[in-house]
Amino acid sequence: MSDNPVFSGAEPVVRLSNLTRSFEQGGVRIDVLRGIDLTIAPGEIVALLGPSGSGKSTMLQAVGLLEGGFGGTIELVGTDASKLSGDERTALRRNHLGFVYQFHHLLSDFSAIENVVLPQLVADIGRADADERAANLLSKLGLAERLDHRPSQLSGGEQQRVAVARALANRPHLVLADEPTGNLDEATADKVLEQFLDLVRGQGSAALIATHNERLARRMDRVVRLHEGVLT
Template sequence: MNRGYGGGPVVRLNNLTRSFEQGGVRIDVLRGIDLTIAPGEIVALLGPSGSGKSTMLQAVGLLEGGFGGDIAIAGEQASKMAADERTRLRREHLGFVYQFHHLLPDFNAKENVILPQLVKGTPREAATERAEHLLGQLGLAQRLDHRPSQLSGGEQQRVAVARALANRPSLVLADEPTGNLDEATSDKVLAQFLELVRGEGSAALVATHNERLASRMDRVVRLHEGHLN
């Protein structure tokens, strides 16, 4: 079970806004988002391409500034934090899975899962044991020493899932995590992702445009014209 955070919502968004200027025109992407995610809850963020799902995940992931409103992660108000404090909060509580795996090409599967743990300060022996456990849970016990170029697309994405969970995050943010895979592989990877996240006790916010995949999660919220409903 995840032990990174034990009380209250993992995420609380209050009146989250984000606007861009394009060609002298103001574009309001997020128009006052309110959302609370409980520990261990898996929430699907559903919406068509261009609806602002990635922008919202960037906000929750503390990956860039320019957002209005309040963002609380694991009980800490992140909106006004300095950059180093936001980095600490990300490292301690958040894991990320993207549509493209973004694995380090010169490192094998196990090393890609070990490295983020070493950055956090986990001893190498414990990090290695954790990497082997997660990759084994995802059916990759025989692929530990293979580099990303030697793995299939589904295998690469499963390594990315293991990497996201390596530091026992309170919350996993996944942006179209199976969007680059064929339907059969997508279904298999998503099932393994959900099983592992639930087994680890982490919460997750998963952006997708796929109604069928969203229906397999605990709750679905829909982003439409900058509002959640």
């Protein structure tokens, strides 16, 4: 673990203990995750490295409480998610987690700033404060002149920057990112990742970022590798 004072000795934001996930396919049992143990401290940025099909997305779905069927323990911000009701899991996800995917998944009928405002309104943040927060994030990402543009009017890199701002809008304790620059050319990917990491570090969030790119992974605080269902 890094000696970064932001998270040195701090209580983990994430603690996974013996996390497992299996599927049945054609009558054959496939063990995707085989006893994952991982802790992530506040402010720590961890790269989850592995080739396509290694189970990275499955692991992020587990940490993000996006589906069931997992064995073991998932503890987020000191709360054992297995002991929560569906509504409580939804509230935990809404209040403490942010998500960035390879494809931006922006709402096409809304402008850039509206896409970043909406999750704040869901979290009961006042409209004026939400507008200010959204404009500030988008400006830091170089989109000050694009606030009122809809996704179809933005380039791929700009769309992904809006997705980053949306994920960070509610100041989550943990950001989960699944190949967040995988759909961009190398130069744009480098710039978007740099801005993403700067913002995450600037607000003190932790992050678990899935990637198959060794070069990008080295820019993070720690690298864990998913191989045949276990972390190395």
